Amino acid sequence: MAEKIIRTDEEWKGKLTRDEYIVMRKRGTEPPFSGKYYNFKDKGIYRCAACGNDLFDSEAKFDSGSGWPSFVEPISDEALGERKDDSYGMVRTEVVCARCDSHLGHVFEDGPPPTGLRYCINSVALSFAPDDRP
Numbered sequence: 308m309a310e311k312i313i314r315t316d317e318e319w320k321g322k323l324t325r326d327e328y329i330v331m332r333k334r335g336t337e338p339p340f341s342g343k344y345y346n347f348k349d350k351g352i353y354r355c356a357a358c359g360n361d362l363f364d365s366e367a368k369f370d371s372g373s374g375w376p377s378f379v380e381p382i383s384d385e386a387l388g389e390r391k392d393d394s395y396g397m398v399r400t401e402v403v404c405a406r407c408d409s410h411l412g413h414v415f416e417d418g419p420p421p422t423g424l425r426y427c428i429n430s431v432a433l434s435f436a437p438d439d440r441p
Contacts, residue, residue: 310406311406311407312357312358312406312407314407316332319331319332319357320332322357323356323357324431326431327356327357327431327432330410330429330431330432331356331357331409331410331411331429331431331432332409332410333410334392334394334401334410335410335429336412336429337375337429337430337431338374339373339374339375340374341374341430342375342376342429342430342431343430344376344430344433344435345374345375345376345430346370347376347435349365349435349437350365350366350437350438350439350440351365351435351436351437351438351440352364352365352382352435352436352438353365353368353376353378353428353433353434353435354433354434354435354436355404355406355407355409355411355432355433355434356409356431356432356433356434357404357407357409357432358404358406358407358409359434360386360404360405360406360407361382361383361386362381362382362386362387362404362411362428362433363378363380363381363382363386363426363428363433364382367379367380367381367382369418369419371418371425371427373425373427375412375427375428375429375430376427376428376430376433377418377425377426377427377428378425378426378428379418379419379421379422379424379425379426380422380424380426381426385405386404386405387402387403387404387405387411387426388402388403388404388405388408389401389402389403389414390403392413399413399415400413400414400415401413402414402426402428409432410429410432411428411429411432411433412426412427412428412429412432413426413427414426414427415427
């Protein structure tokens with residue numbers, strides 16, 4: 308993994324769009340079924356919209372019916388960090404970019420094989436790099 312990125316809140320405000328800032332730095336959530344990658348099927352790599360860190364391969368994406376892009380596993384063990392999230396009266400596992408600590412979404416233990424995990428990620432927290440796989 309590349310070197311950790313640390314910026315002030317003001318620096319993040321200048322780098323990110325309003326929606327990216329709300330989701331990625333203030334732990335917001337985009338409305339379900341509204342994100343650009345929810346029903347997106349192209350082959351390639353999903354990256355952190357804040358820092359470009361590789362997060363998920365398109366081969367790990369599946370339709371969970373949740374309204375957000377969902378993945379069974381990250382691209383590597385070093386790509387993501389996890390934190391306990393007890394907001395909104397629930398206990399969940401928050402998923403953050405390991406490189407810049409930006410909020411991406413949450414991981415749940417109700418996904419398909421082989422991992423049984425569902426990484427439920429906000430589209431606004433992602434960028435996409437297409438590749439030439441068929």
